[in-house]
Amino acid sequence: MKNAPSDVLVHHVYFWLHEPDSPDAREQMQRALEELSTIETIRYAHLGVPAATESRDVVDHSYTYSLMLFFDSKEDQDSYQIDSQHLQFVEENQHLWERVIVYDSVKW
Amino acid sequence: MKNAPSDVLVHHVYFWLHEPDSPDAREQMQRALEELSTIETIRYAHLGVPAATESRDVVDHSYTYSLMLFFDSKEDQDSYQIDSQHLQFVEENQHLWERVIVYDSVKW
Numbered sequence: 025m026k027n028a029p030s031d032v033l034v035h036h037v038y039f040w041l042h043e044p045d046s047p048d049a050r051e052q053m054q055r056a057l058e059e060l061s062t063i064e065t066i067r068y069a070h071l072g073v074p075a076a077t078e079s080r081d082v083v084d085h086s087y088t089y090s091l092m093l094f095f096d097s098k099e100d101q102d103s104y105q106i107d108s109q110h111l112q113f114v115e116e117n118q119h120l121w122e123r124v125i126v127y128d129s130v131k132w
Numbered sequence: 133m134k135n136a137p138s139d140v141l142v143h144h145v146y147f148w149l150h151e152p153d154s155p156d157a158r159e160q161m162q163r164a165l166e167e168l169s170t171i172e173t174i175r176y177a178h179l180g181v182p183a184a185t186e187s188r189d190v191v192d193h194s195y196t197y198s199l200m201l202f203f204d205s206k207e208d209q210d211s212y213q214i215d216s217q218h219l220q221f222v223e224e225n226q227h228l229w230e231r232v233i234v235y236d237s238v239k240w
Contacts, residue, residue: 083236130184
């Protein structure tokens with residue numbers, strides 16, 4: 025991983041579910057995220073939940089799911105946004121979340 | 133990267149500088165982040181700025197710097213928090229930022 029390219033576009037999405045303690049909602053969301061992360065242009069995917077790190081003022085442990093994707097380029101991220109599989113993911117699962125934040129980063 | 137481990141702890145920090153347009157502040161912060169990312173326990177580091185992706189309600193392009201680190205374990209992240217080089221980074225540069233958010237994620 026030390027040799028991983030630094031010129032990727034990091035697309036990091038945090039989801040807050042309406043019912044973060046509902047087993048049904050969690051199962052649907054996890055399955056959907058796993059399927060979503062198979063889209064071809066995704067170079068690397070990390071699907072996660074809040075880690076049990078120390079509670080500090082600056083650390084936000086309140087989200088339900090983290091989806092972190094690496095793309096080779098802005099163009100690949102753009103095409104992912106309109107990929108039919110991605111649109112279907114949003115369509116079928118957006119009722120599950122009450123809030124989403126996305127941060128896109130590239131090397132300066 | 134497709135083969136990268138999924139069991140890493142992803143530590144993602146977003147910084148909002150007081151003076152995001154100040155060349156001096158930016159130079160100091162970028163140099164400091166580059167030095168910070170050499171700490172031994174860091175498995176992978178991505179240092180970034182907001183990507184020029186589409187403006188959408190859910191995308192936050194307002195931060196100044198992104199620091200994303202992979203650790204092999206919670207223990208490595210914990211030791212990083214108290215690493216003297218990390219403490220020195222905070223001490224010497226915290227006057228530059230007005231806001232920080234940290235998200236720590238692990239595979240569910």
